[in-house]
Amino acid sequence: MLRKLLFWSVAFMFPLPLVLTYDALAREPEQLRFYITLGFTAYAWWLLAILLSVRPPWLERLVGLPSIYGLHGMLGIFAIVLAYVHRDNSYSGSRLAILLGDWSFYAAVGVFCFSVFFLSGWLVDRVRLLLTAKRLLERVFRHQLSVWVHRLNLVIVAMIWLHAHLLVRVNQYFAFMMLLDLYTVAVLSIYAWKKWIAPDTYLTATVVSNEARGASTRRLSMDLDHPSVGIRPGDFFFLRFEGTPAVRREWHPFSVTDDDQKTLSFTIRQHGDFTGSLTGVAPGTRVRLEGPFGRFESIVRKQDANAPLVFLGMGAGVAPLLSLAAAHHTTREIHVLWAVRDQQDAYYRDVLARYQESSGGRMRVTTQVGRFRRGDLTDLLPAAAVSNGAFFIVGPNPAVLANQRLLRRIGVSSRRIHQERLTM
Known part of the structure; x- marks a missing residue:
């Protein structure tokens, strides 16, 4: 929890050098300075969102990709809100600066709406009608198109950067502009290296x-x-x-x-x-x-050695749970719950049976056609697992969310439920 709080505090710390530098140099009226500060804070958050999109492995090991993607998405929302307030309360004598500001704002809103629908599960995984609509539209808006639309953030950053350089109230402060350019060049260089150079390594x-x-x-x-x-x-x-x-x-x-x-x-x-x-x-x-x-393995290692591990997989979601079972079935108490569409999809039944046989009675396996219901979980899980066990859920987004709700209803604490969704 502390790691995640420190991670989310980056959203406050990242624009702070820009804020302090501008505040020390600016001579504009206080109210105008405030709205200008909102503008470049939104810009800094767009840059930070781009930086997070490269998925630094060391950061992922610390907080996990869901937290990285969560902050990435929230920065997009907060940046648009600040940009809207900045746009409605600032003025400029440069017609081109105004046009660039408007274009970047509308483009950001468009990318955000597209991303929420096609690249995020915030809405579609919780509303069945939206999920059905998404699946129909994906026949036209395929994944590769979605990725390129998301990369329009780079164009948005370029327009905002030029917008700032055209504003006399900003570009007259050399030290601030140098810092702004340093932010921009550093982030875009890291992005370019990660996306086009690093794959060779x-x-x-x-x-x-x-x-x-x-x-x-x-x-x-x-x-x-x-x-x-x-x-x-x-x-x-x-x-x-x-x-x-x-x-x-x-x-x-x-x-x-x-x-x-x-x-x-x-x-x-x-x-x-x-x-x-x-x-x-x-x-x-x-x-x-x-x-x-x-982060599943690091979470397992932090659990009490006597705490049961419950692995709940839906379909192909059993894959990472199999590797965990392979590593721990001889040393930990494990219960694997595997939901499949039909009997022929239980293709790892023999592998699980082999792990169970060599576990010395530590591992139990339950394979079921169709999702586990509340009554199934109540009957299958002993009281010790419900009260002290660590639960790992893997599967499609809607199924993971549904099983999280079921586990909470039977008394499993949210902090002991860990999940990985097959559609990020």
Whole structure:
């Protein structure tokens, strides 16, 4: 909790040098200075949002990607609010500066609305009608288009930067403008390095097998060119397949199914235009891997050694839980709950049975067709697990949210529920 509070405090600290520098130099009336300060605070928050979008692995290990994405989204909202107040209460003699300010504001509102609907689960995962509408619209607004629309934030930043340089009330303060330019150049340089240069330094691998698992799931295995000692149970990577015409060169997150640090396996449900094309990935295909990411293993290690671990997976969501079970089934009390669409989708039943057999009675496995209901969880989970256990949920966003609600209703504390959603 302390780490997350410190992390969110970055939103306050990041624009502070700009605020203090401008306040020390500016000679405008106090009210006008206030509205100008709101403008470049919004700009600093847009820059910080871009910085967070590169997913620094060290930061992810500290607070997790959900927290990073959460602050990224909230910065977008707060920046638009501040920009609106700044726009309605400031004035300039430069016609071009006014136009750039207006264009950047309307573009930011458009990107925000698009992102909330297509790149975030804030609304669509909680309102079934919106989720249905999103799935229909995704046939036109595919993932790659969504990513490029999101990158319009770079154009917005460029317009705001030029807008600031055209304002006499701002550009007359040399020290402030130098600091503003330093912020801009530093953030955009980090973004450019991470997106276009750093991939050459990522882990690389070769696909060795691509097998069907059930009606709509595939298991891809790949040999890393060099073993990675940084991989931990429950981790996931962003993968990009190289030189395969059937699959676009996009980055997508997938969880590791086992705890091998040389040959990685990924269990992927084919849902959507990208995952649907994974059938065309042949052995020998080269892959780049960004990561690893994930905090499940560090959370497990912080739990009391006698506290039960409850792994609740929906469909392909069992993948990271399998790797955790592989690592801990001989030393921890574990109960795996796996919900599948039908019996043929229980493709890891034998693997789980093997873990259970070698666990010395520490591990229990329950596989069920259809989602677990409140009555199921009440009957299956002993009182010790409900009162003291650590719960790990993985699956599609709506299913994860539904199971979180069920667990809270039967008495599981929110702080003991940890989740990973398959659609970030």
